[in-house]
Amino acid sequence: MHQIGKSIAALAALAAALPAAAASPQPWQLNMTPGVTETAQAAYSMHMIMLWICVVIGVLVFGAMGVAMFRFRKSKGAVPDTTLVHSTKVEVIWTVVPVLILVVMAWPATKYLIAAADVRNAEMTVKITGYQWKWRYEILDYKGIEQPVNFVSSLDVDSNRARQGLKDPADVQVDGVNTYLLNVDRELVLPTDTKIRFVITADDVIHAWWVPALGWKQDAIPGFINEAWTNIREPGVYRGQCAELCGKDHGFMPIVVRAVPRAEFEQELVKMGGTLPDTAAIAQAPAAPASAPSSGR
Amino acid sequence: MAHATTHTHDDAHHDEKPQGFLDRWVFTTNHKDIGTLYLVFSFIMFIIGGAMSGVIRLELFQPGLQWVAPEFFNQMTTMHALVMIFGGVMPAFVGLANWMIPLQIGAPDMALPRMNNWSFWILPFAFFLLLLTLVLPGGGPAGGWTLYPPLSLQGGYNVAFVIFAIHLMGISSIMGAINIIATILNMRAPGMDLLKMPLFTWTWLITAFLLIAVMPVLAGAVTMLLTDKFFGTSFFNAAGGGDPVMFQHIFWFFGHPEVYIMILPAFGIVSEIIPTFSRKPLFGYQAMVYATASIAFLSFIVWAHHMFTVGMPLGGQLYFMYATMLIAVPTGVKVFNWVATMWRGSMTFETPMLWSIAFVILFTIGGFSGLMLAIVPADYQYHDTYFVVAHFHYVLVTGSLFSIIAAVYYWWPKWTGRMYSEFWGKFHFWWTMVFVNLLFFPQHFLGLAGMPRRIPDYNVAFADFNMISSIGAFGMLITPFMMFVILWHSKKHGVKAEQVSWEGAKGLEWTVPSPAPHHTFTTPPKIDDRMLAHGDVAH
Numbered sequence: 001m002h003q004i005g006k007s008i009a010a011l012a013a014l015a016a017a018l019p020a021a022a023a024s025p026q027p028w029q030l031n032m033t034p035g036v037t038e039t040a041q042a043a044y045s046m047h048m049i050m051l052w053i054c055v056v057i058g059v060l061v062f063g064a065m066g067v068a069m070f071r072f073r074k075s076k077g078a079v080p081d082t083t084l085v086h087s088t089k090v091e092v093i094w095t096v097v098p099v100l101i102l103v104v105m106a107w108p109a110t111k112y113l114i115a116a117a118d119v120r121n122a123e124m125t126v127k128i129t130g131y132q133w134k135w136r137y138e139i140l141d142y143k144g145i146e147q148p149v150n151f152v153s154s155l156d157v158d159s160n161r162a163r164q165g166l167k168d169p170a171d172v173q174v175d176g177v178n179t180y181l182l183n184v185d186r187e188l189v190l191p192t193d194t195k196i197r198f199v200i201t202a203d204d205v206i207h208a209w210w211v212p213a214l215g216w217k218q219d220a221i222p223g224f225i226n227e228a229w230t231n232i233r234e235p236g237v238y239r240g241q242c243a244e245l246c247g248k249d250h251g252f253m254p255i256v257v258r259a260v261p262r263a264e265f266e267q268e269l270v271k272m273g274g275t276l277p278d279t280a281a282i283a284q285a286p287a288a289p290a291s292a293p294s295s296g297r
Numbered sequence: 298m299a300h301a302t303t304h305t306h307d308d309a310h311h312d313e314k315p316q317g318f319l320d321r322w323v324f325t326t327n328h329k330d331i332g333t334l335y336l337v338f339s340f341i342m343f344i345i346g347g348a349m350s351g352v353i354r355l356e357l358f359q360p361g362l363q364w365v366a367p368e369f370f371n372q373m374t375t376m377h378a379l380v381m382i383f384g385g386v387m388p389a390f391v392g393l394a395n396w397m398i399p400l401q402i403g404a405p406d407m408a409l410p411r412m413n414n415w416s417f418w419i420l421p422f423a424f425f426l427l428l429l430t431l432v433l434p435g436g437g438p439a440g441g442w443t444l445y446p447p448l449s450l451q452g453g454y455n456v457a458f459v460i461f462a463i464h465l466m467g468i469s470s471i472m473g474a475i476n477i478i479a480t481i482l483n484m485r486a487p488g489m490d491l492l493k494m495p496l497f498t499w500t501w502l503i504t505a506f507l508l509i510a511v512m513p514v515l516a517g518a519v520t521m522l523l524t525d526k527f528f529g530t531s532f533f534n535a536a537g538g539g540d541p542v543m544f545q546h547i548f549w550f551f552g553h554p555e556v557y558i559m560i561l562p563a564f565g566i567v568s569e570i571i572p573t574f575s576r577k578p579l580f581g582y583q584a585m586v587y588a589t590a591s592i593a594f595l596s597f598i599v600w601a602h603h604m605f606t607v608g609m610p611l612g613g614q615l616y617f618m619y620a621t622m623l624i625a626v627p628t629g630v631k632v633f634n635w636v637a638t639m640w641r642g643s644m645t646f647e648t649p650m651l652w653s654i655a656f657v658i659l660f661t662i663g664g665f666s667g668l669m670l671a672i673v674p675a676d677y678q679y680h681d682t683y684f685v686v687a688h689f690h691y692v693l694v695t696g697s698l699f700s701i702i703a704a705v706y707y708w709w710p711k712w713t714g715r716m717y718s719e720f721w722g723k724f725h726f727w728w729t730m731v732f733v734n735l736l737f738f739p740q741h742f743l744g745l746a747g748m749p750r751r752i753p754d755y756n757v758a759f760a761d762f763n764m765i766s767s768i769g770a771f772g773m774l775i776t777p778f779m780m781f782v783i784l785w786h787s788k789k790h791g792v793k794a795e796q797v798s799w800e801g802a803k804g805l806e807w808t809v810p811s812p813a814p815h816h817t818f819t820t821p822p823k824i825d826d827r828m829l830a831h832g833d834v835a836h
């Protein structure tokens with residue numbers, strides 16, 4: 001009894017640790033994680049659907065090859081059937097069946113893609129600007145109110161020392177998790193359960209903003225403003241990196257998002273000099289709806 | 298149709314090779330010698346490009362920066378790719394085309410032999426310029442082989458050198474392609490109808506059209522980079538009203554057909570080898586030809602699948618996703634046809650067959666990951682990670698490169714008149730199989746766990762698979778030397794090869810002696826349909 005109780009407790013602890021596992025890469029990790037947003041879940045589902053379809057097709061095709069190589073070898077006295085060179089029937093089948101499989105794949109992919117493209121009804125807008133080699137974050141508005149938050153986030157001191165050989169990369173840790181090259185001096189704090197719209201651009205060369213747990217990456221292009229959105233379901237610290245070659249320190253401009261419950265976020269926001277709806281109401285200054293940055297050019 | 302051109306001099310001195318080194322190799326107009334030159338050149342480039350990948354994998358062996366600075370690391374990835382693609386794979390296929398197309402269609406030589414000489418001799422100069430950048434102030438190009446601005450324009454002198462080198466490679470490729478088209482369309486022996494041609498010749502005919510269509514596009518794109526950098530234009534400079542994403546569209550309009558330029562001839566090669574060692578004609582010959590043509594057509598209309606994260610409109614993303622997925626259909630047809638060729642055959646597993654079978658399996662794995670990459674919602678995660686690096690190495694290394702190695706083993710007896718050691722050929726194969734998969738398979742996991750590509754250093758969680766991958770790379774690095782020794786030994790001490798060096802081999806190339814004389818088919822051969830792999834057009 002006692003034993004079982006212990007195992008259950010261990011399992012529960014493991015399950016509790018799982019969301020955290022999605023937050024940063026694990027040693028020997030083999031697969032994509034489902035992440036903490038709808039978009040990440042969609043990417044994960046599509047990935048798994050595709051993977052299994054490919055595995056099944058692979059088993060069939062390589063299986064047939066294996067059988068052929070085993071049964072039809074000259075050393076076993078196989079005589080070639082030189083008339084087997086054409087068959088309209090099977091050729092039609094192996095053209096049409098793949099088309100049907102593709103339709104099966106395209107259907108959910110289309111559905112998810114349409115959902116991912118819908119940036120309407122966001123409660124908050126964050127502007128991200130890529131620089132060689134750091135990120136600038138500006139919280140433009142929250143609940144329709146303009147916000148003054150604007151800061152730069154770059155590689156943390158420990159990682160920076162380790163990359164210069166002044167520290168062992170293995171010793172760069174936060175709470176026992178290795179954060180070498182995945183930690184910053186200032187995190188981007190975001191609320192959970194809030195649809196957040198990002199406008200993304202760059203100042204010098206092209207970068208790409210990517211946090212795997214959020215499920216997408218989006219290029220940051222000088223002279224362009226790209227849009228994306230997220231809605232984080234679980235509080236946590238989510239780590240990512242620049243995903244477009246941007247020069248010598250491309251590997252050294254990480255991204256850290258700390259997602260916290262809304263109430264906590266609002267406290268943080270006020271600390272950063274932001275304004276909340278109720279305080280705004282008191283001040284009798286209903287801010288004009290933030291002028292939406294135009295998408296495209 | 299101008300079949301075999303008239304030849305005024307008599308056949309007796311036809312096997313005389315020019316004596317001096319200069320006459321034999323530098324001024325040569327002989328398709329076989331030029332083919333050899335191309336193959337030797339590409340072999341050297343594979344070693345140079347391989348050495349560069351060795352530097353990359355050495356730095357990635359462990360977390361932390363141990364061996365090279367990030368600037369130099371980026372130069373290595375960029376140069377590795379340029380050298381492998383334009384110096385390794387493409388010239389190897391052109392070399393095989395030079396050697397084999399005239400032999401396969403019963404032509405005495407290429408249609409434009411002098412231009413042929415020039416096409417080749419441009420290449421050493423182009424690559425001299427390209428490699429020279431490594432020792433220039435500021436070093437070599439470091440913006441990735443895709444040369445995306447504005448980053449690529451941050452380079453120093455190397456920008457001009459690289460662009461000029463690319464222009465030269467383009468000129469060489471276009472001339473080579475014109476020559477191949479002219480040869481295939483005009484110089485086939487009487488009776489060698491288009492639909493009797495061997496598949497290697499067919500795939501090269503289609504590839505040559507792709508080359509002529511897209512190399513000028515690349516030349517245009519890099520010329521715009523050049524004027525942006527040095528002459529004050531703003532094609533790709535947003536501050537001057539230009540558009541950096543336009544470069545990506547133009548580049549990939551070249552780049553996607555380019556990847557098919559590197560794989561269609563490979564399809565042709567395995568379509569020759571698998572029937573030979575299955576002792577059975579290729580299944581669905583015509584379907585193979587049509588599938589090749591439709592892949593070539595589709596390759597022009599899918600380019601933006603490399604750009605799903607640049608911020609395209611929804612409609613554009615959907616279109617490029619659907620179009621890309623469609624390519625799986627003709628590609629599938631090819632794989633099914635190869636399997637059906639083996640079915641009810643009488644198979645043996647000599648070295649070329651082993652490489653071809655591995656090609657079918659591993660290329661298909663690369664195709665699977667390609668299909669996964671086409672799915673936009675998932676590509677939002679895969680894009681620019683090691684998953685992509687794994688994908689394109691499965692299609693380029695275990696695809697294109699394996700087919701080249703298979704072709705060399707397959708036609709070697711015809712070229713040199715000697716057999717190589719089957720034992721060592723198989724040893725080379727199995728060695729490569731182990732290490733190439735150690736090298737590239739774990740990269741799928743790295744990408745899925747979140748490791749971006751083109752980074753010189755990484756989080757400790759990625760350490761284990763990176764180390765395995767690097768061990769695979771070190772095992773791979775010695776394979777060119779292994780192959781060299783096997784072939785050198787064969788050339789010096791190999792058993793004499795017969796005219797038909799493989800029991801099931803069919804096609805005109807096996808109707809000339811081994812080694813193939815310096816001049817062949819000076820009078821067009823009489824075509825005997827039973828000697829052709831595809832003489833019977835009924836199928």
Ligand code: HEM
Nearest residue numbers: 350353374378381382386441442443693750751752770773
């Ligand atoms: C032993 C063989 C090879 C090894 C060990 C190897 C290794 C690598 C490595 C480590 C990278 C860098 C990945 C990154 O940092 O993002 C790379 C990139 C690349 N390789 Fe290879 N490779 C090999 C053969 C080839 C061949 C034969 C080709 C082409 C025909 C090729 C084409 C490329 C391309 C196109 C890139 C992308 C470069 C870029 O990001 O701009 N590789 N390879």
Ligand SMILES: [Cu+2]
Nearest residue numbers: 242244246250
């Ligand atoms: Cu970057």
Ligand SMILES: [Cu+2]
Nearest residue numbers: 552553600603
């Ligand atoms: Cu493509």
